[in-house]
Amino acid sequence: MQKEILRLSGMPKAQQSDLCGYTLLAMAAITNEDDWNKATNDWIRIHDIIQFIKENYLIEYAENSRETFRKQAIHHFRNAAFIEDNGKATNSPNYRYRITKELLTMIRVYGNDEWKDALEEYTTCHESLIDIYASKKRMQKMPVKINGIDFTFSTGKHNQLQKAIIEEFAPRFAHDCECLYVGD
Incomplete structure (x- = not known):
């Protein structure tokens, strides 16, 4: 059930794990009963x-696995607007999280006739985490024109150098040449 909520609300596959599902259940205070x-x-x-x-x-996680929860669930839940924090310093013993009112409204109707409408309303108002992460990946790409065709390279010093060679050096010093190969 909890994994279906995560999947249908647009969480990436990695955030549809057991750990994330149990985290959602715990944050909503939902038991088996x-x-x-x-x-x-x-x-x-x-x-x-x-x-x-x-x-x-009856699943036991070690106390030292808090960072695993933070990295695999909490961080992504915050990015997806599933949860909010109380704004305290992260090293404060009073630092807390809670699910947002919007998510709470949606999950309270899970399994009944209102579910599909609530999910649609939620996903209309909130961009899925899959889309957010895909957008970030696209934004981190560097456009490069090779032989008149547009490509994108991932960012990095090596690719900045390749881009400069293709777009600046070659037109000045290697007229009428064609790029045969470039590796990203």
């Missing part, structure tokens, strides 16, 4: 997420 309409968005620490999963799903 609960219906989705019981979801809450109380403030919660990563330690509390780990404890909730252990107590309610």
Whole structure:
């Protein structure tokens, strides 16, 4: 169920993992016995997420796996506007997260007749994380024109040099030449 919510709301495959699914359940305070309409968005620490999963799903994560939760779930949930933080310093013992009101509204109707409309409304208002990450990848590309054809290179000093050779050096010093090969 939780993985379906993650998938349908546009999370990348890596964020449809068990860890992310359990994180969503913990942040919504949903146990095996609960219906989705019981979801809450109380403030919660990563330690509390780990404890909730252990107590309610009998899956034990080590305390030193907090950084794994942060990198694999929390960071991406924040980028997708699934969650918000309370604005405290990240090293503060009072640093907390909670699911957003918009996500809460959507997941509370999961499994009933209102679900499809709520999902559509949510995805209309929120760009999917897949699209956000794809857009960032496109923005990080460098346009290069080779033999009159447009290409994109990933950014980096090596590719900046190749671009300069193709677009500046070759027209000045190697007139009427053609580029036969270039590696990104």
